[in-house]
Structures are given as structure tokens and as C-alpha cells.
Amino acid sequence: MTNDNFDLKKEIAILEEDCLRPTRTFGRSTQIWVGALLVVIGWGLYCFIHQLSHGLGVTAMRDYVSWGLYISTFVFFIGISHSGTLVSAILRITKQEWRRPITRSAELLTFVSLCFGGIQPIIDLGRPDRIANLVIFGRLQSPLIWDIISICTYFAGSTVFLFLPMIPDMALCRDRLTVVDSRFKRFKKWLYTFMAIGWTGTKSQWHRLEKTMNIMTIVIIPVAVSVHTVVSYIFAMTLRPGWDSTVFGPYFVAGALYSGSACVILGMAAFRKLYHLEKYITPRHFDLIGRVVLALTLIYAYLNLNEYWIPAYKMATAEGHLLSDLFYGSYSKVFWTCQFGTVLLPILIMSFPKGRKIGPLVVTCIIIAAGAWVKRYLIVVPTLLHPFMPIQEVPAAWSSYFPNYVEFSVTAACLAGIFLVITLFSKIFPMMAVWEVAEGIELDHDKKVAIEIREERVITDETELARIATLKNGQVTPTASLNETL
Amino acid sequence: MQEDNKKENKNDRRDFLKKGLLGGSVLAAGAIGLNRVFAGEKVKVVSPDGKVYEASADNLKEFHPKPVTNDEARKGIAGKKFVMVIDESKCDGCKKCTEACQAMHFTESDREWMKVFTMKDSDATAPYFFPKPCFHCDNPPCTKVCPVNATFKRQDGIVLIDNERCIGCRMCMAACPYSTRFFNWSHPDPKQTAAIGDAPYSPESSYPRRMGTVEKCDFCPDMLRQGKMPACVSSCPMDAIYFGDQNEDAVTNASGVTVKLGQLLEDNAGYRHMEELGTEPRVYYLPPKNRKYPIPDVKNAEKGKKSKKMPGMDNGAMQM
Numbered sequence: 001m002t003n004d005n006f007d008l009k010k011e012i013a014i015l016e017e018d019c020l021r022p023t024r025t026f027g028r029s030t031q032i033w034v035g036a037l038l039v040v041i042g043w044g045l046y047c048f049i050h051q052l053s054h055g056l057g058v059t060a061m062r063d064y065v066s067w068g069l070y071i072s073t074f075v076f077f078i079g080i081s082h083s084g085t086l087v088s089a090i091l092r093i094t095k096q097e098w099r100r101p102i103t104r105s106a107e108l109l110t111f112v113s114l115c116f117g118g119i120q121p122i123i124d125l126g127r128p129d130r131i132a133n134l135v136i137f138g139r140l141q142s143p144l145i146w147d148i149i150s151i152c153t154y155f156a157g158s159t160v161f162l163f164l165p166m167i168p169d170m171a172l173c174r175d176r177l178t179v180v181d182s183r184f185k186r187f188k189k190w191l192y193t194f195m196a197i198g199w200t201g202t203k204s205q206w207h208r209l210e211k212t213m214n215i216m217t218i219v220i221i222p223v224a225v226s227v228h229t230v231v232s233y234i235f236a237m238t239l240r241p242g243w244d245s246t247v248f249g250p251y252f253v254a255g256a257l258y259s260g261s262a263c264v265i266l267g268m269a270a271f272r273k274l275y276h277l278e279k280y281i282t283p284r285h286f287d288l289i290g291r292v293v294l295a296l297t298l299i300y301a302y303l304n305l306n307e308y309w310i311p312a313y314k315m316a317t318a319e320g321h322l323l324s325d326l327f328y329g330s331y332s333k334v335f336w337t338c339q340f341g342t343v344l345l346p347i348l349i350m351s352f353p354k355g356r357k358i359g360p361l362v363v364t365c366i367i368i369a370a371g372a373w374v375k376r377y378l379i380v381v382p383t384l385l386h387p388f389m390p391i392q393e394v395p396a397a398w399s400s401y402f403p404n405y406v407e408f409s410v411t412a413a414c415l416a417g418i419f420l421v422i423t424l425f426s427k428i429f430p431m432m433a434v435w436e437v438a439e440g441i442e443l444d445h446d447k448k449v450a451i452e453i454r455e456e457r458v459i460t461d462e463t464e465l466a467r468i469a470t471l472k473n474g475q476v477t478p479t480a481s482l483n484e485t486l
Numbered sequence: 487m488q489e490d491n492k493k494e495n496k497n498d499r500r501d502f503l504k505k506g507l508l509g510g511s512v513l514a515a516g517a518i519g520l521n522r523v524f525a526g527e528k529v530k531v532v533s534p535d536g537k538v539y540e541a542s543a544d545n546l547k548e549f550h551p552k553p554v555t556n557d558e559a560r561k562g563i564a565g566k567k568f569v570m571v572i573d574e575s576k577c578d579g580c581k582k583c584t585e586a587c588q589a590m591h592f593t594e595s596d597r598e599w600m601k602v603f604t605m606k607d608s609d610a611t612a613p614y615f616f617p618k619p620c621f622h623c624d625n626p627p628c629t630k631v632c633p634v635n636a637t638f639k640r641q642d643g644i645v646l647i648d649n650e651r652c653i654g655c656r657m658c659m660a661a662c663p664y665s666t667r668f669f670n671w672s673h674p675d676p677k678q679t680a681a682i683g684d685a686p687y688s689p690e691s692s693y694p695r696r697m698g699t700v701e702k703c704d705f706c707p708d709m710l711r712q713g714k715m716p717a718c719v720s721s722c723p724m725d726a727i728y729f730g731d732q733n734e735d736a737v738t739n740a741s742g743v744t745v746k747l748g749q750l751l752e753d754n755a756g757y758r759h760m761e762e763l764g765t766e767p768r769v770y771y772l773p774p775k776n777r778k779y780p781i782p783d784v785k786n787a788e789k790g791k792k793s794k795k796m797p798g799m800d801n802g803a804m805q806m
Binding site for chain 2: 064
């Protein structure tokens with residue numbers, strides 16, 4: 001309040017307008033984008049129906065490689081879903097103030113990638129029509145049931161986690177619905193009112209929201225860790241060389257965080273550019289989350305070392321055959337490109353401040369995301385091609401695998417589905433948690449901690465100030481330096 | 487239960503008469519043992535009402551006795567512990583076992599439940615033939631991971647699959663360290679479907695097969711219920727495969743020679759494949775000492791070999 005150049009009310013008003021603007025338009029480019037996504041989804045759907053009627057034989061999978069692109073994609077998508085937990089829960093619990101503008105997009109990414117990751121095993125089922133058997137005859141001893149329980153729990157949790165901080169924003173949308181929103185106005189009115197569940201911003205409501213958020217923040221972290229741990233168990237619980245590994249749980253969790261956090265950066269960059277949020281998502285945010293990705297990539301690299309160096313030192317027979325195929329056999333090019341190009345190179349780039357500038361960081365994160373996907377494939381497929389029993393007396397084609405057009409089309413449709421849901425979501429709901437960012441601006445001003453320094457700061461409206469002051473003024477400690485936390 | 491059986495028998499008879507009259511073909515009881523009948527041959531068959539017919543073997547169709555209930559198939563045969571012993575010193579790799587198995591189970595042509603591998607453990611050691619059925623492990627990795635109890639271990643030691651329950655997740659295929667399981671990737675071969683006819687499904691016969699489900703060697707429990715040997719055992723011309731009941735400590739080969747299981751394993755240094763995995767297979771092997779056949783041609787092993795991968799024997803050899 002000492003800074004008389006700061007107009008908090010104006011700031012908040014600008015923020016609200018910046019956040020709500022994208023929800024009022026559905027421009028030509030958006031229409032083309034959505035149309036293109038729908039084409040990809042339509043074609044994928046056609047291929048999936050083809051697969052349903054003719055069986056999984058229309059894919060490239062056969063008896064030896066009985067899991068392929070679908071299961072690799074399953075692991076990758078579920079991995080991406082760790083992004084929301086990372087950014088929202090871990091950064092929230094460690095009171096990283098800079099998280100505020102990116103929590104919404106991260107939580108959304110979690111929600112969507114869980115939706116589309118979760119359906120991968122169903123797409124991969126030989127008899128999706130018998131899916132009810134999982135409930136009727138479900139056996140708790142099966143790692144697959146652990147997966148289902150864990151992913152469903154995480155899905156429910158992350159849906160709540162996405163929804164809770166949306167409530168005040170929904171009320172805001174409801175109250176600010178203007179004539180500009182002529183398109184679908186009645187639908188939007190109903191939707192916002194419904195989702196605001198009677199939010200009026202009273203003190204007790206804020207109190208309850210905060211309390212619930214605290215509980216959810218703590219609960220969601222172990223659930224997220226359990227998800228990728230049990231995803232790894234569907235491999236690690238077998239005796240196969242390459243999967244029979246005690247490090248698989250943490251290895252998968254680290255891989256999930258590494259790829260998930262990279263995807264958060266991609267989302268940040270996209271929304272910043274497309275929805276003109278440059279004022280809120282700044283180079284500083286990229287620098288900070290770049291450090292997080294760097295730390296996670298280092299952990300992932302360390303686990304990679306454990307996963308490959310220990311068996312490689314011993315070269316036990318069956319494991320040795322697999323490793324020699326990875327190290328200098330048919331998969332060596334892809335394997336080393338993954339290790340050097342998508343793990344060590346990103347570490348090198350992100351270690352330098354220049355590498356954490358928006359441009360290089362986005363390129364690095366694209367490399368990481370693609371690399372993580374290919375790495376999932378390298379975990380699933382080569383192991384299946386190196387069973388204990390030699391591959392004999394089968395058609396020669398069965399002893400190799402590369403996904404065919406059906407698998408690529410269906411997978412592309414799922415990826416397009418992720419983009420579509422994110423796009424539509426961002427056209428209906430604000431992509432930043434308005435109240436959280438507002439709270440940040442307020443704290444920023446009060447505590448004089450640098451979130452982002454704005455030019456004009458003049459306070460005029462006392463009531464608006466009071467409203468924001470009720471948020472949780474004083475309970476949040478000043479931003480800790482990220483270096484300390486890391 | 488008794489009454490049910492009677493009723494079913496009646497229906498069977500009515501079916502039999504109808505088909506006999508309409509089709510002019512004769513259904514032979516499964517008991518005749520079609521494996522031993524050759525095309526063109528005239529055979530005498532007895533109809534359920536006691537009349538004797540002479541018919542061309544071409545017209546014979548396998549008669550499917552009403553299978554046991556699903557509950558019964560899941561329990562298994564009381565008091566038995568089935569066990570198989572395969573003598574590598576006798577196996578000459580003729581694959582008669584594979585063929586008999588394929589005929590018995592109407593398997594697709596690309597599928598060998600009983601597969602004869604050509605093995606060579608290392609450069610210096612001699613190659614040998616290695617017929618491999620499902621090991622029906624006592625600590626089965628496959629049944630452990632099944633999410634819906636579609637594959638299960640029975641009291642008689644047999645591991646079966648219920649393809650009416652299987653959801654086709656293929657977790658069991660990933661879990662089986664012996665690559666024993668096969669998946670029905672597409673609709674079953676129409677030829678085989680026609681040959682199976684309207685036989686009712688049972689986990690004990692493993693057919694009619696269904697798209698999107700897993701299948702594997704089942705130790706022919708439908709034959710065992712009739713007091714007969716699995717197809718691979720009775721078809722082996724080298725008497726290399728023994729089958730029997732561990733509880734009785736007796737195993738029998740195709741020639742009907744019954745020996746003591748314990749003695750057989752002890753005298754010939756019997757072992758189980760990859761004992762270190764702890765799966766406790768119910769199939770024992772006798773090492774290929776003093777072979778009764780020439781040394782196998784290792785080139786056989788190259789058939790399903792990857793074209794551009796792994797130099798030398800890597801894929802042809804057993805990876806122990």
C-alpha cells in the first residue's frame with residue numbers, strides 16, 4: 001500500500017479480462033485447428049472400428065511382440081499426467097509462488113492425458129466387449145487391477161484437483177458473462193452457474209476451499225507416485241529380461257516427471273503465445289521451471305544409469321542378448337539417440353541460463369517429450385523380442401515389429417483428442433487460475449517479493465483490496481529461492 | 487446331475503439320428519480314436535442304439551461328448567497330479583507330436599502348441615531337439631497376473647484358459663517366460679471352424695476358439711477324462727514323451743510302456759527347463775545323452791530368425 005503507483009483493482013481487472021478474453025472468441029484459426037483435429041480423430045476412429053471388427057490382427061502385433069505402440073503410448077500418456085501433480089501439488093506444498101499462472105494448464109494436462117492414457121489398454125484389449133469382467137471377476141492379485149484402481153483413484157483425485165481451484169473462477173465467469181458471449185450464452189450461463197456451485201466468495205467459502213486444497217495437495221502426491229509405480233509393475237512383475245528389474249518403479253516415476261514437466265513447459269509456451277499471457281507467464285517462469293525439468297532429467301539420467309549399467313556390467317545370458325541388441329544391435333541407433341539426444345543433451349542445454357530462455361527451452365522440451373515416448377517403446381518392444389525361448393518355427397515377420405498404419409492412426413487420434421479437449425477447455429474456461437494469480441499479485445505487492453514488476457501501481461479501490469486481502473493474506477511466506485528448494 | 491446327463495444323452499441320440507439320416511454321414515464316437523484312422527479307409531462304427539455301420543473314414547466326423555461344466559473344468563480331476571517327461575535322447579524332431587496336437591485342437595496353421603525347438607546351448611555343446619508344450623507350472627507366472635481369473639491352475643496341476651471369460655489383455659503372454667501362449671489376433675480360420683462344427687466350448691477342449699482371446703497347450707484334459715493320453719504323447723513314434731500321474735509315480739509312453747516316474751528321472755538325470763526361474767514346471771526333461779538319432783541340423787533353428795539382428799547362434803540357441 002506504500003507503493004502509490006500500483007492500482008491493484010485495475011491490475012486485477014486487467015488480469016480478469018486477459019483470462020476471460022479467450023473464452024469469448026472462437027476465431028477462424030481455432031475453427032480450422034479444431035476441424036483438423038476432428039479429421040484426425042475421425043480417421044483414427046474408423047481405424048479403431050476396423051480393428052474391432054477384424055481383431056488386433058490388423059495391427060502389426062503378433063505372438064512375440066504382443067504389446068506394442070498402444071501400451072508404449074499408455075505408459076507415455078500416464079507419465080505426462082504427472083505434470084499436474086508436480087506443478088500444482090509439489091510446487092504448492094513447497095510454496096513456490098511462481099507456480100500460480102501455470103497450475104491450471106498443468107492440472108488440465110493431467111486430467112486429459114489420464115483420460116486418453118487410460119483408454120490405451122482398452123484399445124489394446126482383444127475383447128473390449130468383456131470389459132465388465134474386470135469388475136465381475138476382478139482379481140486383486142493382478143498388476144492390471146492395481147493399475148485400474150490406481151489410475152481411477154488418480155483420475156478422480158486430479159479431477160477434483162482441477163475443479164476445486166476453478167470454483168471461484170467459475171463464479172467470476174458467471175458474473176462477468178457479457179453480451180460479447182453471445183455464442184452459446186445460455187449454455188455457458190448454465191455451465192458456469194452449475195460449476196460455481198453457489199460460490200459467492202464469502203470468508204467461510206474461501207476458508208473451506210483452502211482447507212480442501214491443502215488436503216488434496218497432500219493426498220494427490222502419493223497417489224500420483226503410486227500410479228506410475230504400478231504402471232511399471234505390469235512389466236516388472238514378469239520374469240522377462242529387461243523388465244525383471246527392481247528399479248522399475250522409481251525409474252518409471254522419474255521418467256514420468258521428466259516427460260510431464262517438459263510437457264507443462266510446452267503448454268505454458270503455447271498458451272502464453274496464443275492467448276497473449278506474456279505479462280503473466282514470463283521468461284522468469286521458464287527459467288525456474290527449466291531448472292525443475294533439469295533436476296528431474298538428472299534424476300532420470302541417474303536411474304537410466306542404474307537400469308542399464310548394472311546388468312550391462314554382468315551381461316547375464318538372457319539380459320545380455322537384450323542389452324547387446326540395444327547397445328550395438330538393431331535398436332542401437334534409437335537407443336543411443338534417446339540416451340544422448342533426449343537425456344544428456346537436454347541436461348547440457350538446460351544447465352546454462354541461456355538454455356532456459358523460452359526458445360531453446362521449448363525446443364528442448366519437444367525433444368524430451370518425443371524422446372520419452374520413444375523410450376517407452378524401447379522399454380516395451382525389444383524385451384518382447386528377446387524372450388527366454390528362441391523365436392523359432394514362426395513366420396519371419398513375427399520376429400520383428402514396427403507399428404502399422406492402424407496403430408499410428410489410432411494413436412494419432414488419441415493425441416489429437418488430447419489437443420482437442422485442451423483447446424475446447426481453454427475456449428470455455430480461463431486457462432489461468434484467476435484468483436490464484438490475483439492473490440499472487442496482491443502478495444507480490446504486499447510482501448514486495450518479485451513475481452513480476454508492473455509499471456503502474458496505484459491503489460484506488462479499498463473494497464477490492466479488502467476482498468483480495470481475505471484470500472489468505474499473510475499465510476504465505478515470501479517466495480523461497482528455487483535454488484534452495486532444489 | 488444324473489438326470490441331466492440322461493437328458494443330454496437323449497438329445498445327443500436324437501441329434502445323431504437326425505444327422506445320420508439327413509446327411510448320410512456317420513458320426514463316430516470320439517472313443518474310436520480318429521487319430522489312427524486314415525482317409526479312404528472303411529471303418530466299422532457303432533451307433534448309440536447298438537447297430538453297426540460300415541462307413542468310409544472320409545465321412546467320419548469327430549463326435550463331441552458333452553463337455554464337463556465350467557465349474558468342473560476349473561476344478562480339475564480329483565486325486566491326480568499330471569506330469570510329463572520328455573526324453574531328449576529319443577526325440578528326433580519329426581514333429582509328429584506337433585501335427586497330432588494341431589489336429590486334435592484344430593489349431594490355426596501358424597500355431598504350434600507343442601513346438602519342437604532345435605537347441606544349442608553354446609558353441610561347443612551339441613544341438614538337440616526340444617519339444618516344448620505348456621509347462622503347466624506349479625508356480626505359474628501367467629495365472630498370477632490374469633485380471634479376471636480367465637486362466638487358472640487346477641487341482642490336477644493343469645493350467646487352463648477360459649476363452650469365454652478372457653478379455654485379451656495379453657498380460658499372461660507377457661508374464662510367461664516360455665512364450666507358450668498364443669493370441670487369436672483375427673477371426674478363426676473358417677476351415678478350422680467348419681471342422682469343429684457345433685462342438686460346445688469347454689476350457690478342457692480349448693475350442694471353438696474366439697477372436698481376441700489367448701490359447702495354449704492344455705494337456706488334453708478332455709482325453710484325460712476318458713482315460714487317454716494327450717495327443718502329443720500317443721502320437722510320438724520315438725516313445726520320447728511320457729505322461730502320467732505324479733501321485734501314482736507312474737508315467738506311460740506311446741507304446742504303453744509304464745515306468746516309475748521317480749526312477750526314470752533319477753536314472754536319467756531328469757531336469758526341468760530353467761529351474762532358476764522358480765516356476766516349478768510339471769514337464770521334466772531327460773538330457774540328450776546317447777542320442778538315438780543323428781545330430782540335428784542347426785539350420786532348422788534359423789527359420790524364425792530375425793534377418794538383420796544378432797549374429798551367430800544367438801536366436802537359435804537356448805538362452806540360459
